[in-house]
Amino acid sequence: QVQLVESGGGLVQVGGSLRLSCAVSGRTFSSYAMGWFRQAPGKEREFVVGIRWSGGSTYYADSVKGRVTISRDSAKSTLYLQMNSLKPEDTAVYYCAAAPGVGVPVREWQYTYWGQGTQVTVSS
Numbered sequence: 001q002v003q004l005v006e007s008g009g010g011l012v013q014v015g016g017s018l019r020l021s022c023a024v025s026g027r028t029f030s031s032y033a034m035g036w037f038r039q040a041p042g043k044e045r046e047f048v049v050g051i052r053w054s055g056g057s058t059y060y061a062d063s064v065k066g067r068v069t070i071s072r073d074s075a076k077s078t079l080y081l082q083m084n085s086l087k088p089e090d091t092a093v094y095y096c097a098a099a100p101g102v103g104v105p106v107r108e109w110q111y112t113y114w115g116q117g118t119q120v121t122v123s124s
Contacts, residue, residue, distance in 0.1 A: 002026035002113050004096050009118030016086050016122070022079040022096030022115055029053045033099045034072060035111060036081045038092035038120075045095070049081065050104035059104040064090075086122045093117040 008020040020036070035050035049060045049070045058070055069082040079096055097111035105111065 002098075004098065004113055004115035006094065006096055006115045006118040009094060009120045011121045011123060012086055014087060014122055014124045017082070017084045018086065018120060020081040020083070020094055020096075020118060020120070022081075024077050024079065024096075024098070029077075029098055031100065033101070033104045034070075034079045035097045035099060035105065036070060036079075037095045037097060037108065037111075038090075039095070039117075040089075040092040043092075045108055047106040047108075048094070050099075050106065051079075052104060057104060059106065061106075083120070086120075088122050088124050091120060091122050093119050 003025045005023045012018050030053055033050050033052050036048040037045050038048050039045040047061055051058045051070045067085045071080045095117045096115045098113040099105045099111040
């Protein structure tokens with residue numbers, strides 16, 4: 001059974017940092033792209049950043065470029081999202097997801113597996 005389990009969310013002040021983790025299990029994701037999405041209250045879920053599990057190619061949404069870093073640790077089967085200089089508009093539920101195929105997809109429908117999400121709240 002494939003599982004993606006996010007952790008690391010919480011309450012942080014403006015300008016602060018958080019590192020989200022996504023532990024993956026149940027299959028090999030070496031041929032997959034892994035992505036982070038987020039959904040703010042009343043808004044649609046949006047792509048944040050993605051990475052090829054093998055090779056490490058990345059793609060960042062313009063809204064977070066320069067403030068977040070995606071990485072993965074194959075030995076720990078864990079995906080990370082380091083977020084710095086957080087803003088109130090970063091408040092959302094953050095999801096990790098896995099997409100088969102090539103490249104780094106940015107569309108929600110391209111991702112097959114999803115975690116349950118972790119809440120990030122940035123307070124001013």
